[in-house]
Amino acid sequence: MTTTEKPASTGEARRSTAWWRRPWVFPLGLLVTVFLVYSLPPYLGLDPAESRIPAPAGVGWYYPVLVTHIGFATIAMVTCSLQIWPWLRRKHPVVHRRTGRVYVFAGAIPASIAGFAIAVAAPFGPVGAVSNVLLATLWFGCTVQGYRMARARRFGDHRRWMIRSFVLCMSIISNRIWGVLWAIVFAPQLDTTFGGSELAMGQAIAGVTTWTGWVIPFLIAQWWLERGRRRTPAAA
Template sequence: MTTTELRRPKPWVLPLGLLVTAFLAFSLPPYLGLDSARSRIPAPTGWYYPVLVTHIGFATIAMVTCALQIWPWLRREHPAVHRRTGRVYVFAGAIPASIAGFVIALAAPFGPVGAVSNVLLATLWFGCTVQGYRLARARRFGEHRRWMARSFALCMSIISNRIWGVLWAAVLTPQLDTTFGGSELALGQAIAGITTWTGWVLPLLAAEWWLGRGRRRAVA
């Protein structure tokens, strides 16, 4: 790859920034006043809402700093800023957000299928992030980028989750009186369960395909 190709602006940088900004502008307002009545997710226990808000706060930091981390220009022209932003992503974003996400997943009101998915998501996000940080500390930067690509996919999967939620609701809602016997609870749990699995599994598979594509190019 030539120097000109390396310095060429990446076409996905601006769309990603706009997508993250739009998502946060839509998702955050109900939680800014710390009013549980405005929560889009019903709180099944007294401790659930504070932990949910904690998760949302740290996840917001994670999304913003993660978007900055994969900006090639910032990484190339300002490596010190890239390193500092990376530490913020790890210690003030992904790690606390994934821990809080693990806790709320255990009590989320979306049924066992969604709970298992969210527990796995939180565990993998934590693990990929820690591994990526450890490799950076060991100056194994090639492997570091691979693990952080996985962490990025899991971090941003919340956006994919919302898109799949709309799709699965459109597909399954007409089956309320047939497949689900008129039970709105069963319908809601089915939508949530399928949504959360497709929400993070598909982005992670896409990341693995992209990483494998890079290796195939290197071999060729």
Template sequence: MPQPTRPGPALWRRPWVVPLGFVAVAFLVFSLPPYLGLDPVQSRVPPPPGNGWYYPVLVAHVGFASIAMLCCVLQVWPWFRQRYPAAHRHIGRCYVLAGVLPAGLSGLAIAVVSPFGPVAAVSNVLLAVLWLTCTGNGFRAARARRYREHRRWMIRSFALTMSIITNRIWGVVWGIALAPQLATTFGGNEVLFGYTVAGLTTWTGWVLPLLLAEWWLEREQRGRPVRPERPVEVGSRTGNAG
């Protein structure tokens, strides 16, 4: 006889869900307006000279990454995931196909010609590759019904999706920390100063969240008894596919 799907933890047992959603929405409200008018002058990222394609691809990246971020908040909510498995599956596909995939590819393109220096460019290229890889591995694992593996890959994907928020925080931190050294260490060279801040910001922005996610996964794994994954019950077969 099919077993009913066990309801997920109540909202009050996951107090981080509401703050996470609030932070994501607040970030998008602050970040999106300069790109809604499709005016390159309003862009927060200066287009590199001689790359007329840069701004349209940047706008596409911002739009698709916003979709990924909003989908991601719902996907990591245990109650929603277990209470509405079909919605979780459809939103997961949207996260992958209408969010991470186009955002990662467009991010890879603009990273190659980053106006923030070679260190930031290498960081952003690696970020885009890892984002696409983690998400793709998670999507394939879900389609193969390897849900524990799917969950681990998607937690990594979540960390990389949300790293844009920590990126902005680290940008302020590094800018304030290094500003007193502009006239000394950097010899008054504002371009070098900007490249240094951008390089440190991009690397710490995504590496630290990914390391934190990996630590959390390993900590969780050590506390869980090793056992093979059981076949999905009929009552929950419509579950995690995204």
């Protein structure tokens, strides 16, 4: 690379990371804030009766592990939002690295482990349980692999793995959207498909929602990553 190319490349990088060229930054922060403001209050008092997810009968450890999962997942959502903010990553790389470590060790890893445990015992049927177990496993794996790539200074691979981790982390939000959609779709079938059983319909909604909530965003992210890789093979 010549000395005349470097300033142009630097200027191009700066223009490409200008805040106004990243219109998703503010909406993402707002969406995460609204979601947490709505979702956290029932668990702040540590009262099982306020939980939106009923604990399975005879599983005394379920609620404490659920609260643990929610606490670490909250840290993960906040720090992950900061991690993909281009301005912070470019202007304050030290903050980016430190919040990244918080995301990995005080957010995604403990949240995914706790999520795995509650997925096994969740009262939403086997279909939803399999989906959530797989989600927790992939979230853990993608996060650890992303951290390993950063330690190895393979930043292109680090970025790709952390994008996957980000999508899995934020799938809880898309999960809520899909839940509303499937409730609308299945509600008219209560007396036919489900024989009047609200429990059966609820488990069907939960099962389909858990799969579509993370699989579809994950596939879209993977398509986007592969598309970008084919178009700019040197970026890695």
